[in-house]
Amino acid sequence: MPNPVSTSAMTASPCPHRQGVSCGDCRMKALCLPLALELDQVERLDRIVQRGRPFQRDEYIYRAGTEFRSVYAVRSGTIKTFSVNDQGVEQVTGFYLPGEIFGMDGIAHTNHISSAVALETSSICEIPFNRLEELSLALPNLQRHFFQLMSREIINDQRLVALIGKNSAEERLATLLLSISTRNAQRNLSEVRFRLPMSRADIGNYLGLTVETVSRIFGRFQKQRLLKVDKKEIEILDLDSLQELANI
Amino acid sequence: MPNPVSTSAMTASPCPHRQGVSCGDCRMKALCLPLALELDQVERLDRIVQRGRPFQRDEYIYRAGTEFRSVYAVRSGTIKTFSVNDQGVEQVTGFYLPGEIFGMDGIAHTNHISSAVALETSSICEIPFNRLEELSLALPNLQRHFFQLMSREIINDQRLVALIGKNSAEERLATLLLSISTRNAQRNLSEVRFRLPMSRADIGNYLGLTVETVSRIFGRFQKQRLLKVDKKEIEILDLDSLQELANI
DNA sequence: CGACGCGTTGAATGTTGTCAAACCGAGTGG
DNA sequence: CCACTCGGTTTGACAACATTCAACGCGTCG
Numbered sequence A, B: 001m002p003n004p005v006s007t008s009a010m011t012a013s014p015c016p017h018r019q020g021v022s023c024g025d026c027r028m029k030a031l032c033l034p035l036a037l038e039l040d041q042v043e044r045l046d047r048i049v050q051r052g053r054p055f056q057r058d059e060y061i062y063r064a065g066t067e068f069r070s071v072y073a074v075r076s077g078t079i080k081t082f083s084v085n086d087q088g089v090e091q092v093t094g095f096y097l098p099g100e101i102f103g104m105d106g107i108a109h110t111n112h113i114s115s116a117v118a119l120e121t122s123s124i125c126e127i128p129f130n131r132l133e134e135l136s137l138a139l140p141n142l143q144r145h146f147f148q149l150m151s152r153e154i155i156n157d158q159r160l161v162a163l164i165g166k167n168s169a170e171e172r173l174a175t176l177l178l179s180i181s182t183r184n185a186q187r188n189l190s191e192v193r194f195r196l197p198m199s200r201a202d203i204g205n206y207l208g209l210t211v212e213t214v215s216r217i218f219g220r221f222q223k224q225r226l227l228k229v230d231k232k233e234i235e236i237l238d239l240d241s242l243q244e245l246a247n248i
Numbered sequence C: 001c002g003a004c005g006c007g008t009t010g011a012a013t014g015t016t017g018t019c020a021a022a023c024c025g026a027g028t029g030g
Numbered sequence D: 001c002c003a004c005t006c007g008g009t010t011t012g013a014c015a016a017c018a019t020t021c022a023a024c025g026c027g028t029c030g
Helices: A039-048 A129-138 A140-166 A169-186 A198-209 A211-224 A241-246 B039-048 B129-136 B138-166 B169-186 B200-207 B211-222 B239-246
Strands: A059-060 A072-077 A079-084 A091-094 A116-117 A123-128 A193-195 A227-230 A233-236 B060-062 B070-076 B079-084 B091-096 B117-119 B121-127 B192-197 B229-230 B235-238
Touching: A039 A129, A039 B117, A059 A072, A059 A198, A059 A233, A072 A129, A091 A198, A091 B138, A116 A227, A123 A129, A129 A140, A129 A169, A129 B138, A140 B060, A140 B091, A140 B129, A140 B138, A169 A193, A169 A211, A169 A233, A169 A241, A233 B239, B039 B129, B039 B138, B060 B070, B070 B129, B079 B239, B091 B169, B121 B169, B129 B138, B138 B169, B169 B192, B169 B211, B200 B211, B211 B229
Parallel strands: none
Antiparallel strands: A059 A116, A072 A123, A079 A091, A079 A116, A193 A233, A227 A233, B060 B117, B070 B121, B079 B091, B079 B117, B192 B235, B229 B235
């Protein structure tokens, strides 16, 4: 197999990056599509969705400064979004797993203000935004769905603000690990064993911490028998304690 | 005049909190309405907007846990939005000035997860969300406008994450002051003299700082002749240096 | 093999938080 | 009219957590 697929994504089904899967057949449809959408409505949405070949690690989905055309859904893999300020400092704004939508921050402007790269081999569904807008005028459920998706994005960002503004480094990392854990569980993957496709630097950047701090806390969590860490492979040994640490 | 109006809001026009002003006549329409909307379309929007009596200081516009029905536009005054986590810790999520829309984080759920209170006497336009949805199906410009408004909210939150995660206390406070300054300028108010209607605690909460730190930095800024601070009244003495501090 | 990216570890520094006390102005009641 | 309280703010001393700077280990790739 040419593509190094994350172990936690291993299933009996064929390659998770395969193309030609319609929305109706997609394993992730429950996550990114509105439940209320009728079959024929799903088909209409399906017709505007564009599915290309998978993106390889470090490939850009879109770049800051380029024209905004579409929002995107992750079919497989993991996407990192980030922006770079005037001084060239990068800010990671999100990690997106299969079934999640990204690129909605581009809607406000004609050009992207952030970029998106694949952290591992990833399949992406591109949804041209002007066609989505048109379709939303005809399908009230779809319009509502996108309002709700964007609202959820706002809530997520607000939670991140609270996390970074009020919590210690340990609490922040514990919370991120648990977020990925539960999102994995939603995807029928293990919630205690998974691979973190992003670097320590990305994690630190996202959480408002330095690489060194992230590394030290991984060490601490291991010493406390909360985690087993082998490079990017994570095993949560004590979910309860980790949740307590994250105030959940 | 029974309502203590903020000095910076003083104009020759009648009381800024007066009711009965339609969207078409509202001084803030350029800020909250889509420019592309035709006159008759503005009227249709106007018909669903509900304008009640002004809210007094500390009055709630909506409370976490109550049913989500509407989003809101500030006509006059200032609104603070915040959520409270399981441990009872408050997180201020935003300060909203005239012409700005708040409450969009409620769209994702049937009940509000955050609350909104008036920081001073404020007039609010309530926009019932289900009627807004209906109207958006008929007015493509309006649909687009709300997608863009929500996208802007996402961008704002991402910027706040970057500010709190990467910048020092001084940089954070300088950035907030400049944000309010420029937003005042957009409203034809002074960008160097204004009143901060929120407490030091609210400012610190919003910026991920303690009250003490906020107070100390106000002191430092005064000593450096960047600001003149008299309780809540702020005068920016050195806009350039402040912008440099905020990396702008 | 050596260079490089990435991650880990150590020691020192410093910014911000914590705790405590005092201040100030507004409002209240004697 | 004064003393009092109360919330919000300021100031100080100290501690702590995270950053900074530096070095090193490890695996990969040219």
